[in-house]
Amino acid sequence: MAVIGGGPAGASAAREAAQRGLSVLLFDHAHPRRKACGGGLPVKGIEWMDAPESSIECEMTSISFTLKSTKLKIPVSKGKMVRRDDWDFYLYNRAKEAGAGHIVERVTSLELEKGFWKINGKYIAKYVIGADGVNGFTRRHLMDRIPREHLFAAGGYYLGIKPTENEVEFILGALPGEEGYLWVFPKSDHYNIGYCFNAGTPGMKEALHKLMEERWPGEFVDRKWKLSETGETVDCKQFGSAIPSYNDSELFDEPVSGENWVLCGDAAGHVNPIHGEGLNHAVLGGRLAAKAISKGDPTLFEKYWRSHYSRDMYRAAKTKHRIYGSKFMRIGFALGKTPAMFEMLASLTRGDYYGKATRNFWFKLPLAILQATFRMKHKELKGLS
Numbered sequence: 001m002a003v004i005g006g007g008p009a010g011a012s013a014a015r016e017a018a019q020r021g022l023s024v025l026l027f028d029h030a031h032p033r034r035k036a037c038g039g040g041l042p043v044k045g046i047e048w049m050d051a052p053e054s055s056i057e058c059e060m061t062s063i064s065f066t067l068k069s070t071k072l073k074i075p076v077s078k079g080k081m082v083r084r085d086d087w088d089f090y091l092y093n094r095a096k097e098a099g100a101g102h103i104v105e106r107v108t109s110l111e112l113e114k115g116f117w118k119i120n121g122k123y124i125a126k127y128v129i130g131a132d133g134v135n136g137f138t139r140r141h142l143m144d145r146i147p148r149e150h151l152f153a154a155g156g157y158y159l160g161i162k163p164t165e166n167e168v169e170f171i172l173g174a175l176p177g178e179e180g181y182l183w184v185f186p187k188s189d190h191y192n193i194g195y196c197f198n199a200g201t202p203g204m205k206e207a208l209h210k211l212m213e214e215r216w217p218g219e220f221v222d223r224k225w226k227l228s229e230t231g232e233t234v235d236c237k238q239f240g241s242a243i244p245s246y247n248d249s250e251l252f253d254e255p256v257s258g259e260n261w262v263l264c265g266d267a268a269g270h271v272n273p274i275h276g277e278g279l280n281h282a283v284l285g286g287r288l289a290a291k292a293i294s295k296g297d298p299t300l301f302e303k304y305w306r307s308h309y310s311r312d313m314y315r316a317a318k319t320k321h322r323i324y325g326s327k328f329m330r331i332g333f334a335l336g337k338t339p340a341m342f343e344m345l346a347s348l349t350r351g352d353y354y355g356k357a358t359r360n361f362w363f364k365l366p367l368a369i370l371q372a373t374f375r376m377k378h379k380e381l382k383g384l385s
């Protein structure tokens, strides 16, 4: 079999397939390379991801959500930040160690001849796993491109200032009425800062620049950031790419596999549509794709991914518009800081909520409204605005 793309999805698929005794060819032309990414290993599903100490830049100590002057800061103990070049290269090497052959070539042709794939006109494989990212070659070849209206545009800077705290920040409402957020992620020796909004949203970059000016007053000089207070110039390397973000849950109904192929990771659109986290589903999806092929039926992938993580995807696609609505945000933040709701919000954020969130929400709502009316805050938020 052949795996096209050696990012988290493809490398995990190739390793799993090799461990299951399949003969594997892994195609990627770019390693080692730094993929545009925040590098936050999602708290939810962190146990799916094989991230050794050497690839961890720092451990998250808290995750915060800010809307105007209200900040909900949640202590966490599970999330980790990786450098995508180190972590991806580690996963890629693990696949090779497991026995996957690697071909340093970009795949540009894929033809089906008498039940076998011919790749780049010379390599033969019975099955193909497409893991070459959002709108990569295999996605375009085997399905349609993900339409622009179902993509986030995400970009930002590696800002050469050493973080003082390992707080992962999501800043909402920077572009009122628009769906998306700004982020500030801590790394070992820099901040990874960026924007993530529906593709085509006007003013995304400007909103990020405004945040930079507020946090670290200064200006761009020769593609670096010059701090006004000290006159010091720090690195400010730009990055950017698209992320699948389905605005209609029906897109998840469409099969991402066929008789002799499977797509996984970004190529399959398997990213949470609300916040754009995809690393957990890339790794798990890759492994499930390999499992399906090892059983001789790639379409089993539909059953596997649906039983493991489709619920979150569908729920996120269905609620995305509501959640980013200005009214919902305002009410959500007012209620979120109350003693009645904060605990639930905190355990959802930490990925350790196992109850029925919707039922509990409605159960706690009357008390939360009462507490919000009297401006009551959960004790962990007492020092915050």
Ligand SMILES: Cc1cc2nc3c(=O)[nH]c(=O)nc-3n(C[C@H](O)[C@H](O)[C@H](O)COP(=O)(O)OP(=O)(O)OC[C@H]3O[C@@H](n4cnc5c(N)ncnc54)[C@H](O)[C@@H]3O)c2cc1C
Pocket: 004, 005, 006, 007, 008, 009, 010, 027, 028, 029, 030, 031, 033, 035, 036, 037, 038, 039, 040, 041, 042, 105, 106, 107, 108, 131, 132, 133, 134, 136, 137, 154, 155, 156, 194, 239, 240, 241, 242, 243, 264, 265, 266, 267, 271, 276, 277, 278, 279, 280, 282
């Ligand atoms: C700016 C930004 C920030 C993000 N931040 C986060 C975050 O903090 N946390 C999180 O969970 N997710 C984040 N994501 C999403 C996350 O990066 C993706 O979901 C994840 O990288 C998907 O992994 P993948 O293996 O499917 O694809 P990719 O990581 O895109 O890997 C695809 C691989 O395929 C190779 N390739 C491409 N074309 C070909 C070809 N024709 N032939 C051979 N090889 C090919 C590439 O070289 C690459 O190695 C972010 C995305 C962006 C754009």
